[in-house]
Amino acid sequence: xxxxxxxxxxxxxxxxxxxxxxxxxxxxxxxxxxxxxxxxxxxxxxxxxxxxxxxxxxxxxxxxxxxxxxxxxxxxxxxxxxxxxxxxxxxxxxxxxxxxxxxxxxxxxxxxxxxxxxxxxxxxxxxxxxxxxxxxxxxxxxxxxxxxxxxxxxxxxxxxxxxxxxxxxxxxxxxxxxxxxxxxxxxxxxxxxxxxxxxxxxxxxxxxxxxxxxxxxxxxxxxxxxxxxxxxxxxxx
Amino acid sequence: xxxxxxxxxxxxxxxxxxxxxxxxxxxxxxxxxxxxxxxxxxxxxxxxxxxxxxxxxxxxxxxxxxxxxxxxxxxxxxxxxxxxxxxxxxxxxxxxxxxxxxxxxxxxxxxxxxxxxxxxxxxxxxxxxxxxxxxxxxxxxxxxxxxxxxxxxxxxxxxxxxxxxxxxxxxxxx
Numbered sequence: 001x002x003x004x005x006x007x008x009x010x011x012x013x014x015x016x017x018x019x020x021x022x023x024x025x026x027x028x029x030x031x032x033x034x035x036x037x038x039x040x041x042x043x044x045x046x047x048x049x050x051x052x053x054x055x056x057x058x059x060x061x062x063x064x065x066x067x068x069x070x071x072x073x074x075x076x077x078x079x080x081x082x083x084x085x086x087x088x089x090x091x092x093x094x095x096x097x098x099x100x101x102x103x104x105x106x107x108x109x110x111x112x113x114x115x116x117x118x119x120x121x122x123x124x125x126x127x128x129x130x131x132x133x134x135x136x137x138x139x140x141x142x143x144x145x146x147x148x149x150x151x152x153x154x155x156x157x158x159x160x161x162x163x164x165x166x167x168x169x170x171x172x173x174x175x176x177x178x179x180x181x182x183x184x185x186x187x188x189x190x191x192x193x194x195x196x197x198x199x200x201x202x203x204x205x206x207x208x209x210x211x212x213x214x215x216x217x218x219x220x221x222x223x224x225x226x227x228x229x230x231x232x233x234x235x236x237x
Numbered sequence: 238x239x240x241x242x243x244x245x246x247x248x249x250x251x252x253x254x255x256x257x258x259x260x261x262x263x264x265x266x267x268x269x270x271x272x273x274x275x276x277x278x279x280x281x282x283x284x285x286x287x288x289x290x291x292x293x294x295x296x297x298x299x300x301x302x303x304x305x306x307x308x309x310x311x312x313x314x315x316x317x318x319x320x321x322x323x324x325x326x327x328x329x330x331x332x333x334x335x336x337x338x339x340x341x342x343x344x345x346x347x348x349x350x351x352x353x354x355x356x357x358x359x360x361x362x363x364x365x366x367x368x369x370x371x372x373x374x375x376x377x378x379x380x381x382x383x384x385x386x387x388x389x390x391x392x393x394x395x396x397x398x399x400x401x402x403x404x405x406x407x408x409x410x411x
Contacts, residue, residue: 004395020262021262030287037287
């Protein structure tokens, strides 16, 4: 028994503690508070879960939208199918209504050679930067010694009319348009027996390589001072 | 002689409601002595039981779940007093001589008025010892005091109360 146990003190503090509280009422208050707290926690957890799900859904939609966005290509250094771009001589030379046609002669053996060399339609060998043609095609030629310069009026942009030129070499020819201070490869035609590989299809220069077993033509056109400058290199192996 | 085997010790774990019904009233009275307000005491104890309810799986495994609840209630009361200054307001109410709800001892002494002059830790020590019937060691553990400090508070508080009783009885006898 502790030395501090004192009946008088216990009586005193018993009175100081006041009357005994109602247990049932107090317990109901406790359980009610517990239910309230649990409801709040459940609501918070549900809200957090909803936020998470909505965020995840938004992220998924954003990713899907991003994957479907078409990015314009700046260069045509690689072909669409990942293989070497081997355009054949069956690629027709086309001219729009705004350009003049080059003088051409039909190739003698073009059809058989092309059938063996190309697995893709000729128009797909140049990527989307190449404009679709509207007019009828013209058969390819083997040799064009001087570039045929054609100028066509552009009704939509009278201030900077586009200029379309065709440049030819031993391995083939390319048709390039100058518009809005930028070059664009319109078309290219490989000479019979040559394979074509597009290096640059637009921008400050256009470049296409034509090769066969013994010869290579590096057909390049640069944009200098607002003019197209032909820089063809002919190399014999 | 029969071989006594298979004796199994059955430990009955009390539910929280059992603990509530066994200890709630005493906890409230103890904190009423400390705070001077039975409402504040009841709020603190009920909040402690709510916390115990929410964490009962963990607290049920403690050696002394009631001790945990008691400490939570005391801390809750301290925080409340510190936060809102209710302590000072309660003291002013307690020291008002014309209170209608004054709790009087059998001699007619307003015990709350007497206790209001005591330091809080002394009131708490005495309330735990005399209302909760804890031992000196248990009071020391609850308040994180040394046993010597608890004995000091008990001794000093008892002397002050006795002096107060004597003075009150002397005034009454005149």
